[in-house]
Amino acid sequence: MIKIDNQIQEILESVSDPEIPVLSILDMGIVKDAQQKADHVLITITPTYSGCPAMDVIEEDIVNAFKSHNIEAKVDTVLSPPWTTEWISENGKQKLEKYGIAPPMNETMDKKALLDGERIIKCPQCGSTNTEMVSQFGSTPCKALFKCQDCLEPFDYLKCI
Amino acid sequence: MNDNLYQYILQLSDNSMILGHRLSELCGHGPSLETDIALTNISLDLYGQTRSYCQYAAKVKGEDFNEDTVAFLRTEREYKNVLLVEQPNTDFAYIIVRQFLFDAYHLPLLEQLKNSKDEMIAAIAAKSIKEVSYHHRFSSEWVKRLGDGTEESHQKMQEALDYLWAYAGELFEESQIEKWAKEEGIGADLNAIHEEYKKDIEAVFAEATLTIPEYDPYQQGGKNGIHSEHMGYILTELQYMQRTYPNMTW
Numbered sequence: 001m002i003k004i005d006n007q008i009q010e011i012l013e014s015v016s017d018p019e020i021p022v023l024s025i026l027d028m029g030i031v032k033d034a035q036q037k038a039d040h041v042l043i044t045i046t047p048t049y050s051g052c053p054a055m056d057v058i059e060e061d062i063v064n065a066f067k068s069h070n071i072e073a074k075v076d077t078v079l080s081p082p083w084t085t086e087w088i089s090e091n092g093k094q095k096l097e098k099y100g101i102a103p104p105m106n107e108t109m110d111k112k113a114l115l116d117g118e119r120i121i122k123c124p125q126c127g128s129t130n131t132e133m134v135s136q137f138g139s140t141p142c143k144a145l146f147k148c149q150d151c152l153e154p155f156d157y158l159k160c161i
Numbered sequence: 162m163n164d165n166l167y168q169y170i171l172q173l174s175d176n177s178m179i180l181g182h183r184l185s186e187l188c189g190h191g192p193s194l195e196t197d198i199a200l201t202n203i204s205l206d207l208y209g210q211t212r213s214y215c216q217y218a219a220k221v222k223g224e225d226f227n228e229d230t231v232a233f234l235r236t237e238r239e240y241k242n243v244l245l246v247e248q249p250n251t252d253f254a255y256i257i258v259r260q261f262l263f264d265a266y267h268l269p270l271l272e273q274l275k276n277s278k279d280e281m282i283a284a285i286a287a288k289s290i291k292e293v294s295y296h297h298r299f300s301s302e303w304v305k306r307l308g309d310g311t312e313e314s315h316q317k318m319q320e321a322l323d324y325l326w327a328y329a330g331e332l333f334e335e336s337q338i339e340k341w342a343k344e345e346g347i348g349a350d351l352n353a354i355h356e357e358y359k360k361d362i363e364a365v366f367a368e369a370t371l372t373i374p375e376y377d378p379y380q381q382g383g384k385n386g387i388h389s390e391h392m393g394y395i396l397t398e399l400q401y402m403q404r405t406y407p408n409m410t411w
Contacts, residue, residue: 050288051209079213080284082291115298135195136299137202141292145195161291 007069008034008041015065018057019140022099025058029087032078040072046083049141049161085160097124102146102157110160114144121157123148131155166279167221168241169342171231172384173274173282174214175242178232179392180263181207182399183250192253199299200256206292213285229410233403237396238386241338245328247383247391254307254314254321261300261365262325266332268297269357273349282347301365308369315370322366323374330379333358339384 012031017023025031025045033044043062047055059075066073085104088096093103102124104110112118114136121131128150136159138145143156184204191197215228222231245263250256271293274286307314333355335343342348366373382388402409 047209047288049206049209049292050213050285051205051207053205078284079288080280082284082288084291135199136295137195137199139198141202141206141295159295161295 005034005036008036011065011069011071012043012062015058015061018054018061020096020099020101022095023088023092025062027089027092027095029089029092030058030083040074041066042074042076044076044078046078046081048083051141083161085158088158096158097122100124100155101143102155104158104160107160113157114159119149121146123151123153124155125153126151133157162223163221165338165341165345166347167218168338169348170214170218170221170282171239172241172336172338174211174218174231175240176246176263176267177207177214178211179240179242179395180246180260181205181211182395183246183248183259184256186250187256196253196303203260203296203299206289206296210285210289210292213288217281217285229403233400237388237392240388240392240396241386242383243328243331244380244383244389245325245332247389247395248325248328249391251321251324252317254317255325257300257303257307258318258321258325260296261304262329262332262362264293264297264300265358265361265365266354267293268361269354270349273354277348278346304365304371305369308366308371318369319371322371326374326376327378327380330377331381331383334379334381334384336384 009026012026012034013024015025017025017028028048030045030048031043032046033042035042045055045058045062055077059077062075063073088104096103102121105113105121109120113121114133117133119131120129122129123131126148128148130149131146132149133144134147134154135145138156142158142161144159145154146157147154181204184200184207187197188201188204189197191200211232212228215231218231219226219228245259248255248259268290271286271290274282275290277283277286304318308318309315333351335351339348339351343350363373380389
């Protein structure tokens with residue numbers, strides 16, 4: 001985990017992912033570095049998916065969040081190393097589940113659920129694992145669509161990448 | 162400016178962009194809600210990759226180029242995508258076979274480019290490969306489901322494969338630029354990719370009970386900017402905004 005000065009950390013905590021507003025960009029693990037420069041703060045972020053339309057908004061939100069504290073921020077985007085769902089914090093995973101999105105499992109379990117149709121993804125509504133994949137692609141590229149066979153609610157599962 | 166590098170990035174970029182464009186035409190027109198969402202998600206991934214390539218190409222080109230001028234303001238002959246990706250969305254069988262043939266090439270290509278001596282190409286490849294493995298999973302499953310489905314779906318899939326097969330060969334014909342990139346350690350070795358590709362498609366088509374056509378001749382030209390009649394229509398739509406309102410931004 002990166003070392004960030006307390007005030008910078010607090011400001012970054014206040015910036016949320018526009019598609020999943022309960023998660024801050026720190027929870028998502030997309031902030032790679034934060035450096036205090038002579039006259040500005042340099043924040044380095046990495047995209048979740050190449051085509052993630054939220055990235056431009058996140059960049060603007062970071063600049064605005066710092067501006068409201070009278071700090072000038074610049075944002076740099078790097079592609080390498082590529083983002084992985086493993087970078088979502090434990091806290092973030094809990095918040096996801098509470099919000100109604102099943103958090104990513106580890107890669108082996110993920111493959112079993114998405115490829116072999118094993119019923120192991122826990123429904124964020126009722127907790128049952130009697131769930132079935134409806135579609136590998138959901139409302140955004142990072143999610144797959146599932147349906148719970150017990151409470152019959154559809155839900156999103158954040159795919160492992 | 163390194164023109165060879167610029168041309169090589171364009172080729173990578175244009176394959177993703179033109180296929181991404183073809184898939185985006187399906188937004189709201191997919192045969193079912195799930196496939197509609199999946200195909201447009203795949204389109205979004207491909208456009209995201211295109212954006213990274215175009216930003217990099219603009220940087221390599223220098224002058225006053227930016228991602229938009231690279232993406233939208235070239236003439237038809239300056240687009241270097243293969244003919245396969247510009248083929249129309251005739252029906253769902255064509256869409257799926259086109260996608261699978263491209264994915265089966267794209268995946269091992271990115272696997273090699275991950276080790277490119279060019280750091281930026283390596284970074285884009287390492288990022289894209291995770292997305293493209295989902296594309297490959299999606300298209301190969303549909304090939305099996307429809308090929309080994311009903312009599313009608315099987316027949317339509319075989320027809321699409323017979324037609325599109327004439328465009329698959331070009332993927333593996335090495336252009337001057339690809340030869341340069343391979344020798345520099347920047348690009349991929351198409352022969353090695355071809356071997357992986359053959360293994361992959363043979364297994365999937367066999368499971369799908371589809372027959373790989375026996376003929377070898379193929380259509381070519383896209384890598385050198387000589388396109389099929391479809392390309393002009395694609396560019397007319399793709400370039401409309403930038404041509405009509407030059408330098409517009411969102």
